[in-house]
Amino acid sequence: MGRNRVAIVGAGMTKFVRRAQETGKEQAWEAASKALESCEMTLDDIDAVVIGSAPEAFDGLHMKTEYLSDGCGGWGKPVIRGFVGGGTGVFSAIQGWYHIASGLFDTVLVVAEEKMSSCQPHPQGAFITIFDHTTERPLGPNLLWIFALEMNAYMTRYGLSKRDIALVSVKNKRNAADHPAALLGDPHITVEDVLNSEVLAWPVQRLDVSPVTDGAVAIVMAAEHVARRVTSKPVWVEGVGWNLDTAYWTNRDLSYPTYVEEAARMAYKMAGITEPRKQIHIAEPYDPFDYKELHHLEGLLLFDEGKAAEATALGITQRDGDLPVCPSGGLLGVGNPIAAAALMKVAELFWQLRGEAGARQVPGQPKRGVAQAWGDLMQVSTVIVLGV
Amino acid sequence: MKEHVYDTVYLSEEDFTEGRVLFETWVPKARYAWDAGIAIGRYLAELKQGRLVGRHCPSCGRVMIPPRMFCEQCFAPTDLWVPLQDTGTVITFSICYIRWDMVRLEHPLIPAVIAIDGASPGMGILHLLGEVDPQVVRIGMRVRAVWKPPEEREGAITDIRYFKPLE
Ligand SMILES: [Zn+2]
Numbered sequence: 349m350g351r352n353r354v355a356i357v358g359a360g361m362t363k364f365v366r367r368a369q370e371t372g373k374e375q376a377w378e379a380a381s382k383a384l385e386s387c388e389m390t391l392d393d394i395d396a397v398v399i400g401s402a403p404e405a406f407d408g409l410h411m412k413t414e415y416l417s418d419g420c421g422g423w424g425k426p427v428i429r430g431f432v433g434g435g436t437g438v439f440s441a442i443q444g445w446y447h448i449a450s451g452l453f454d455t456v457l458v459v460a461e462e463k464m465s466s467c468q469p470h471p472q473g474a475f476i477t478i479f480d481h482t483t484e485r486p487l488g489p490n491l492l493w494i495f496a497l498e499m500n501a502y503m504t505r506y507g508l509s510k511r512d513i514a515l516v517s518v519k520n521k522r523n524a525a526d527h528p529a530a531l532l533g534d535p536h537i538t539v540e541d542v543l544n545s546e547v548l549a550w551p552v553q554r555l556d557v558s559p560v561t562d563g564a565v566a567i568v569m570a571a572e573h574v575a576r577r578v579t580s581k582p583v584w585v586e587g588v589g590w591n592l593d594t595a596y597w598t599n600r601d602l603s604y605p606t607y608v609e610e611a612a613r614m615a616y617k618m619a620g621i622t623e624p625r626k627q628i629h630i631a632e633p634y635d636p637f638d639y640k641e642l643h644h645l646e647g648l649l650l651f652d653e654g655k656a657a658e659a660t661a662l663g664i665t666q667r668d669g670d671l672p673v674c675p676s677g678g679l680l681g682v683g684n685p686i687a688a689a690a691l692m693k694v695a696e697l698f699w700q701l702r703g704e705a706g707a708r709q710v711p712g713q714p715k716r717g718v719a720q721a722w723g724d725l726m727q728v729s730t731v732i733v734l735g736v
Numbered sequence: 737m738k739e740h741v742y743d744t745v746y747l748s749e750e751d752f753t754e755g756r757v758l759f760e761t762w763v764p765k766a767r768y769a770w771d772a773g774i775a776i777g778r779y780l781a782e783l784k785q786g787r788l789v790g791r792h793c794p795s796c797g798r799v800m801i802p803p804r805m806f807c808e809q810c811f812a813p814t815d816l817w818v819p820l821q822d823t824g825t826v827i828t829f830s831i832c833y834i835r836w837d838m839v840r841l842e843h844p845l846i847p848a849v850i851a852i853d854g855a856s857p858g859m860g861i862l863h864l865l866g867e868v869d870p871q872v873v874r875i876g877m878r879v880r881a882v883w884k885p886p887e888e889r890e891g892a893i894t895d896i897r898y899f900k901p902l903e
């Protein structure tokens with residue numbers, strides 16, 4: 349198939365905060381203008397705009413795409429917003445990719461924005477509506493249930509302890525201490541802090557979970573002939589993949605995310621990756637909860653089933669380990685403004701692969717990274733492989 | 737990359753309570769009347785009779801609960817209603833101390849996925865466990881439905897109050 353080569357040439361973001369004074373539109377503009385500035389482009393250089401953002405229910409306004417579009421640089425341009433729950437951030441980069449790979453456009457501005465703090469008394473209220481209205485909602489569920497149920501299935505299947513899993517939270521919150529946009533970076537957090545934090549829905553405790561966050565992230569994507577003109581360090585999109593499992597989530601094996609594996613296989617095939625453990629140098633898997641990082645590393649075929657916790661304990665996933673995982677600090681540390689959080693992972697790979705990650709820089713000049721997001725009713729995965 | 741980060745204005749709870757920032761509030765009053773549908777409509781009618789039912793796929797042979805009129809894997813119509821037991825096995829569970837709005841619960845809820853006897857392996861439904869010490873709940877525990885008395889049933893998933901241990 350004839351596909352045009354696509355690169356990321358710029359990235360920018362807002363600081364991630366618990367509650368921003370800015371509206372979603374203002375946040376989108378802040379991130380978009382930073383991304384354009386980073387590659388010395390203006391909106392005149394942009395052919396099309398892709399927006400990523402989570403459900404309207406967070407914001408309490410319908411037609412959110414149209415509302416956000418001005419802040420995303422969408423005025424007078426072809427604009428689209430894709431939505432796959434928590435998988436949206438990486439999916440928006442995938443959409444940016446196929447806008448250009450198809451030959452339809454040369455340059456795309458991708459903006460992911462989330463303002464969760466508006467939803468009162470807690471954005472959890474918006475999440476309840478993901479459960480089936482007839483067979484599940486009358487039981488009084490909340491979003492933590494699905495994570496707690498999945499986490500327990502995963503821990504029990506592989507004989508993992510809370511301590512094994514808490515190491516992920518510690519690693520990511522410590523990594524985030526070096527991220528200038530982070531909400532929850534903490535260089536001194538310990539495993540005991542996580543294990544002693546409030547039990548919300550066992551086995552999930554407060555420090556196992558990423559925080560409610562406001563924030564926005566933007567990247568600029570370009571076709572090869574433009575990319576080579578605007579930067580000496582383009583970061584190429586080498587592969588993309590996405591996959592959706594059934595919504596009958598109580599019928600699935602919750603201990604292994606088959607749909608993550610399917611999405612990863614699609615992306616690896618496109619990227620020509622046959623041995624992901626050797627050919628991938630950095631991973632930014634989706635980590636809204638600490639066990640999810642482990643779950644996703646296994647789905648991404650970077651560790652054997654049930655073995656990612658052991659690798660974490662051995663330090664393999666530390667920033668200076670053999671396979672640095674979430675060197676950004678992830679959702680657990682930088683914060684979790686849904687769609688923006690996952691595009692933050694794509695931006696992190698962009699900075700890491702260009703050697704511009706500052707105090708977070710992974711040693712050894714990494715050449716290839718994978719970012720992955722996850723969402724809907726524990727059923728979707730979106731994967732992107734970037735390389736230099 | 738610090739120069740690529742826009743320094744967003746951070747607000748604290750006091751900024752709101754002390755009126756230092758302006759904001760607008762709105763409470764949505766949306767109401768919905770959902771159709772149960774063909775498969776779940778029958779499921780609810782059977783619940784009212786104190787029975788669990790599944791649906792059989794002639795192509796893959798799975799007996800599925802919650803029941804459905806088409807098999808999502810074979811993308812073909814299902815053909816038979818299959819009576820199931822009201823017993824099953826806990827596939828996974830949680831002990832939940834908070835409500836959706838983060839208000840603390842005095843008595844924790846124990847949501848669980850329960851594989852129903854008579855359906856294909858791994859075919860679970862979401863429900864609650866009751867009459868059990870949270871400390872002794874375990875994956876693999878055998879449980880039975882505790883039904884509301886017939887006159888209180890209304891054709892809803894809550895016609896089963898909860899599942900309790902068989903032993
Ligand atoms: Zn079938």
